[in-house]
Amino acid sequence: MSHIHRRQWMRSGLVALSQFLIGKPLDREAEAETRRGIFDAHLHIPSDNGENFQWHLVTRNMNEFVAYLDKCGVRRGVISSSWSNKAQTPEDYRQGNREVAKYVERYKGRFRGSCVITPFRIDEALREIEDCHRQFGFVWLGEFCNYMTNYRYDTAEWTEVMNLAARLNLVAQIHATAKEMQYLAETFPKTTIVFPHLGGSRDDIFARIDIVAKHKNAYIDLSGSGIERVGILEYAAREIGADRVLYGSDFTINEPSAVLARVQNAFLTTDDREKILFRNVERLLAHAGGRKT
Secondary structure (H helix, E strand, O other), X not given: OOHHHHHHHHHHHHHHHHHHHHOOOOOHHHHHHHHHOOEEEEEEEOOOOOOOOOOOOOOOOHHHHHXXXXXXXXXXXXXXXXXXXXXXXXXXXXXXXXXXXXHHHHOOOOEEEEEOOOOOOHHHHHHHHHHHHHHHOOOEEEEEEHHHHOOOOOOHHHHHHHXXXXXXXXXXXXXXXXXXXXXXXXXXXXXEEEEEOOOOOHHHHHHHHHHHHHOOOEEEEOXXXXXXXXXXXXXXXXXXXXXXXXOOOOEOOOOHHHHHHHHHHOOOOHHHHHHHHHHHHHHHHHHOOOOOO
């Protein structure tokens, strides 16, 4: 290799390495290429205030978060803020949601933003949902995690949240037990609900899949426990239908490529695999946001 060629090779390698380390927005050509690319329905960004769900921090900021997704081959996703999930006040979740909006703008074409609230001061929570939808174009809510800040889904306040989601035609992603899933799916049939996680035990997995299968407004994402059980994804696709199963990783908590490997190696048709990896979430996002009459 000549000195000039060696120097060019080293320069190109350094550029590629720097892009991997810091992550980058999609340019127009790359954005077009990823229209049929993997789309993660469940991502928690590391927050500017230091909130991060990892027990030992390895992706400490947004640049490292994006670089890790690049490494896994995940080029698009729905993001919410760790800051909002742990919010103690409306100001906390407002700051987290605006942090999400900032990174949606910074990484244009890469991420779609999600609004997270807690329902304790319900008027402010409802106003925040409307503001995020109107100002930032958010059509996704959650992941809502009631156990983090100790609220319940069977309350008058939460009913107002779900009714607003239905009226604005927003997608609500809700971490719930099987009992809570049953209540939410039955009580709010006009609200599109994505339930994360297949389940933690055999009985739980089959119960959760059965609930989603019976309620056409319900979807399930594959993040967390359960996906590692070979055959469960195939069962979910058969019972629920591949149209209502979404690829989601729960990164920064869980590993994106572990779920990808199970989907890519599953006994599914090519069409069903594509639905799960990106088409279903694309369709949900495309159809959300217009007020229902």
